[in-house]
Amino acid sequence: xxxxxxxxxxxxxxxxxxxxxxxxxxxxxxxxxxxxxxxxxxxxxxxxxxxxxxxxxxxxxxxxxxxxxxxxxxxxxxxxxxxxxxxxxxxxxxxxxxxxxxxxxxxxxxxxxxxxxxxxxxxxxxxxxxxxxxxxxxxxxxxxxxxxxxxxxxxxxxxxxxxxxxxxxxxxxxxxxxxxxxxxxxxxxxxxxxxxxxxxxxxxxxxxxxxxxxxxxxxxxxxxxxxxxxxxxxxxxxxxxxxxxxxxxxxxxxxxxxxxxxxxxxxxxxxxxxxxxxxxxxxxxxxxxx
Amino acid sequence: xxxxxxxxxxxxxxxxxxxxxxxxxxxxxxxxxxxxxxxxxxxxxxxxxxxxxxxxxxxxxxxxxxxxxxxxxxxxxxxxxxxxxxxxxxxxxxxxxxxxxxxxxxxxxxxxxxxxxxxxxxxxxxxxxxxxxxxxxxxxxxxxxxxxxxxxxxxxxxxxxxxxxxxxxxxxxxxxxxxxxxxxxxxxxxxxxxxxxxxxxxxxxxxxxxxxxxxxxxxxxxxxxxxxxxxxxxxxxxxxxxxxxxxxxxxxxxxxxxxxxxxxxxxxxxxxxxxxxxxxxxxxxxxxxxxxxxxxxxxxxxxxxxxxxxxxxxxxxxxxxxxxxxxxxxxxxxxxxxxxxxxxxxxxxxxxxxxxxxxxxxxxxxxxx
Numbered sequence: 001x002x003x004x005x006x007x008x009x010x011x012x013x014x015x016x017x018x019x020x021x022x023x024x025x026x027x028x029x030x031x032x033x034x035x036x037x038x039x040x041x042x043x044x045x046x047x048x049x050x051x052x053x054x055x056x057x058x059x060x061x062x063x064x065x066x067x068x069x070x071x072x073x074x075x076x077x078x079x080x081x082x083x084x085x086x087x088x089x090x091x092x093x094x095x096x097x098x099x100x101x102x103x104x105x106x107x108x109x110x111x112x113x114x115x116x117x118x119x120x121x122x123x124x125x126x127x128x129x130x131x132x133x134x135x136x137x138x139x140x141x142x143x144x145x146x147x148x149x150x151x152x153x154x155x156x157x158x159x160x161x162x163x164x165x166x167x168x169x170x171x172x173x174x175x176x177x178x179x180x181x182x183x184x185x186x187x188x189x190x191x192x193x194x195x196x197x198x199x200x201x202x203x204x205x206x207x208x209x210x211x212x213x214x215x216x217x218x219x220x221x222x223x224x225x226x227x228x229x230x231x232x233x234x235x236x237x238x239x240x241x242x243x244x245x246x247x248x249x250x251x252x253x254x255x256x257x258x259x260x261x262x263x264x265x266x267x268x269x270x271x272x273x274x275x276x277x278x279x280x281x282x283x284x285x286x287x288x289x290x
Numbered sequence: 291x292x293x294x295x296x297x298x299x300x301x302x303x304x305x306x307x308x309x310x311x312x313x314x315x316x317x318x319x320x321x322x323x324x325x326x327x328x329x330x331x332x333x334x335x336x337x338x339x340x341x342x343x344x345x346x347x348x349x350x351x352x353x354x355x356x357x358x359x360x361x362x363x364x365x366x367x368x369x370x371x372x373x374x375x376x377x378x379x380x381x382x383x384x385x386x387x388x389x390x391x392x393x394x395x396x397x398x399x400x401x402x403x404x405x406x407x408x409x410x411x412x413x414x415x416x417x418x419x420x421x422x423x424x425x426x427x428x429x430x431x432x433x434x435x436x437x438x439x440x441x442x443x444x445x446x447x448x449x450x451x452x453x454x455x456x457x458x459x460x461x462x463x464x465x466x467x468x469x470x471x472x473x474x475x476x477x478x479x480x481x482x483x484x485x486x487x488x489x490x491x492x493x494x495x496x497x498x499x500x501x502x503x504x505x506x507x508x509x510x511x512x513x514x515x516x517x518x519x520x521x522x523x524x525x526x527x528x529x530x531x532x533x534x535x536x537x538x539x540x541x542x543x544x545x546x547x548x549x550x551x552x553x554x555x556x557x558x559x560x561x562x563x564x565x566x567x568x569x570x571x572x573x574x575x576x577x578x579x580x581x582x583x584x585x586x587x588x589x590x591x592x593x594x595x596x597x598x599x600x601x602x603x604x605x606x607x608x609x610x611x612x613x614x615x616x617x618x619x620x621x622x623x624x625x626x627x628x629x630x631x632x633x634x635x636x637x638x639x640x641x642x643x644x645x646x647x648x649x650x651x652x653x654x655x656x657x658x659x
Contacts, residue, residue: 069549072553073553074549074552074553094552094553094555094557095555095556095557096555097555098553098554098555099555102553103550103553105547105549105550105553107547107549109547110545110546110547111402111403111544111545111546111547112402112404112545112595112600113595113599113600114542114545114599114600114601115599118542118599118600118601119546122542122543122545122546122554123554125539125542125543125554125555125556126554126555128539175554
């Protein structure tokens with residue numbers, strides 16, 4: 001079953017005034033990626049509006065990172081097309097795009113011994129502004145937002161994987177920190193941002209990006225492994241399996257025990273936690289449990 | 291009491307942490323550039339006075355004043371030596387060192403690896419091979435060339451050889467419309483090995499005199515400094531420096547990885563092309579006029595990074611300044627250590643550079659190198 005999701009336009013979120021009229025979003029239609037003889041992605045549709053948090057889930061090798069790199073403009077799809085902000089992604093100039101579209105990749109390594117502060121400063125590169133107190137303030141605020149301000153003067157190469165991931169997230173947020181009226185909507189694409197993070201920071205990271213989506217109208221698309229995080233933080237979910245879109249829609253509707261069993265091969269039991277958020281208790285099937 | 295202890299303790303703990311854990315100890319970039327510029331001036335003045343024809347420092351202002359006099363006036367022996375021999379040699383050393391240092395910084399930024407040096411793209415080995423062919427096989431293969439190019443024969447052949455081999459390595463590393471840095475590294479290693487084999491063959495075929503000429507060319511020297519050669523290298527190095535300065539922001543962003551740099555809006559393929567062309571031109575010109583001066587391109591950027599951190603805003607100009615100082619110092623020693631004979635410069639750049647480098651490495655070790 002392949003639910004086609006119509007593009008919905010949210011009401012203007014509270015916070016900075018949003019341009020009136022349609023706020024075109026991130027749209028992918030029929031996207032396919034072929035490398036040699038193998039099809040990494042086949043006929044994937046996706047539509048996300050600014051102010052929404054979207055999550056892409058799937059087993060390993062399903063094509064989630066490939067999809068993200070297509071949506072980021074890093075990779076041209078073999079079939080299909082991607083639109084960002086109303087215009088086709090293929091025609092857009094990457095250096096202009098970088099001013100309102102930030103991507104965090106899975107690989108967080110940095111060459112040489114740049115400090116965390118310097119890495120976050122690199123996030124301001126697309127804006128090419130002169131060093132100033134204002135710019136330094138943005139960098140400090142980004143470091144504080146992802147709870148790495150105490151690591152600011154340390155070389156990133158010496159940090160743990162989770163700390164590096166938070167520094168990269170600060171860099172990504174610093175990249176799109178400001179919005180002025182008239183500028184296009186901002187986007188954040190995250191490839192497994194929670195992979196290396198501890199429990200508390202997994203939640204803090206996703207709640208920060210969700211807050212940015214709600215209050216500042218930033219469109220967030222993140223690849224996640226944990227369906228519970230998607231249930232708690234995402235507005236929309238896409239499930240990929242072997243390069244194809246298996247299901248999409250509201251997290252509560254899509255992430256059912258049946259789907260988890262079919263796609264991931266695990267048993268799931270729906271529960272509700274203390275604040276009413278639906279979650280899933282996941283257990284291995286009798287076959288996979290040794 | 292226990293409540294008070296738990297709130298106070300973390301703050302005390304942070305204050306007691308040694309500097310190496312709390313942060314990196316670095317010299318602020320602009321300060322380091324100022325220091326290196328002062329060092330260069332000092333080394334230049336020192337090297338001006340040293341040599342087989344000793345020019346004591348006290349006499350130097352007088353010599354310079356005499357040079358300012360109109361062309362027809364009488365020149366003292368000191369002024370003649372200084373203007374025709376010493377000054378072009380010093381200036382060639384300065385621009386050669388600056389070019390090599392800066393090219394090393396650009397290469398290390400491009401390859402994102404502190405072990406990279408300009409030789410990786412084959413410009414030195416190509417120049418060496420072309421020089422070898424000119425010296426050993428020139429008479430047999432192209433006897434008419436020296437008549438056409440005169441004393442520029444060797445320089446132009448070496449320059450052309452350096453550019454040709456770089457173009458070959460660049461072509462070999464192209465894939466899917468871009469260049470893969472990993473491929474370039476491997477192609478560079480392979481082609482360098484081939485050039486080395488070619489040089490070995492030329493050593494085998496050479497007469498005694500040709501062999502000696504070739505070996506001394508390979509070891510590097512500022513001895514053949516003429517104003518025309520100085521001008522060539524100065525122009526190309528100056529252009530390279532101007533272009534290299536514009537790339538510093540992009541090179542910083544490249545440290546995040548090529549994909550991330552593209553996502554930050556850095557035109558990565560264009561930067562790669564520019565860095566390779568600029569390096570080939572600058573290092574090609576230097577190698578063609580001075581032979582192979584090793585170690586500077588590898589070590590100067592490394593030393594600047596150890597002192598001021600990896601920001602290319604400091605590393606690129608700092609490497610140029612430090613490279614120039616190192617070459618001038620090595621050349622001063624080359625001229626005076628075994629007077630009146632001259633030691634080969636390539637030997638001395640390592641001998642002078644290594645102690646500096648090791649000193650800094652020992653200090654840098656505490657900063658988690």
